[in-house]
Amino acid sequence: MKLYYHPLSGHSHRVRLFLGLIGAGHDLVEVDLSTGAHKKPEFLALNAFGQVPVLDDDGTIVTDSNAILVYLSKKLGLGDWLPETPVAAAAVQKWLSVAAGQVAYGPAAARLVTVFGAPFRPEEVITRAHALLAVVEAELSSRDFIAAALPTVADVALYSYIARAPEGNVDLQAYPKVRAWLARIEALPGFVEFRRTPVGLAG
Template identity: 45%
Template sequence: MLLHDFTLSGNCYKVRLFLALLDQPVELREVDLRGGEQKRPEFLALNPRGQVPVLVDQDQPIYDSQAILTYLAKRYAAASWLPQDNLTQARVAAWLSFAANEAARGPGQARLHRLFRMPGNLEGAQQRAVQVLELLDAHLTHHAWLAESAAPTIADLAVYPYVALAGDGGVDLAPYAHITAWFARIRALPGYIGMPGL
């Protein structure tokens, strides 16, 4: 198993984290994003979108971090990571969408602008990040895990990185006690690994 990776990417990190929690061996290959490696023909043959992460398992490339989490859960993980009942699967799907949209466009975008000096509206991204954090904190007031299950699911791993890295985007996490407690639950999982910024 090979993961085309970028150390500072939250999307890559969620895949590395899940692999670590599963104790699943993987070879990491750092992609030179600043040098444009992800736009070269060899990489585009793996992922036409020109984005990391890309997981290659049994000679098959899988891209999009949410899709990779789903693949790993179905292939290598205990059923609790992606429960089979319809309601929990719908909740997981909703949070995977939240990770790709609200979390990426709020705290994730603020981090890109502030930490990586990407052009754009930092203040707007920070405002969206606060809305994301308020919504998430309210949900976690009543639930230990995002999909309202008894154990963590891939929904938690999908949303966690860019929320936990919100400080890199100049967004204060201190007011969100329920998010902080959720962070602690995730970090207590056997096999947990961090990344720069966490």
């Protein structure tokens, strides 16, 4: 397998983290976003949206970080990471949708302001981030992981941007259960750290 990624992309890190946790061998191909490599014809042939990550599994091309998590789980038969029972599958899917929605428009957007200079309104995206974190904090009051008693791809999808939320000036101190959850993920065998950037509250 070959993963096209960028080291500061939380979406890329999602997939790198999962590949590490499941012990799947792969090669990394860094896509230089600063030079617009993701918008050049050769990369657009892999992903017409011009986004990382992209997984090339021996010629099978899978785009979108959450789709890649699902693909790997299904292909490798990882029912613990992506459960099949209706209730459990729905619980995981809900949080994959949150990762693509509230996470993307909250902590991920706040970090895009400080790391990449994105033109979002900081007060707006930081407020969204705290609204999300309050919900996650409450969810974690009754279990160790976000969708089940054990880690699933839902935890993988949420981890990267919540872990680096302070880089976007989103303080995690008011969320002890969130911080404990991050530590539990970081203690899992095969964990892959998301590169830190000294900006925002992390500066």
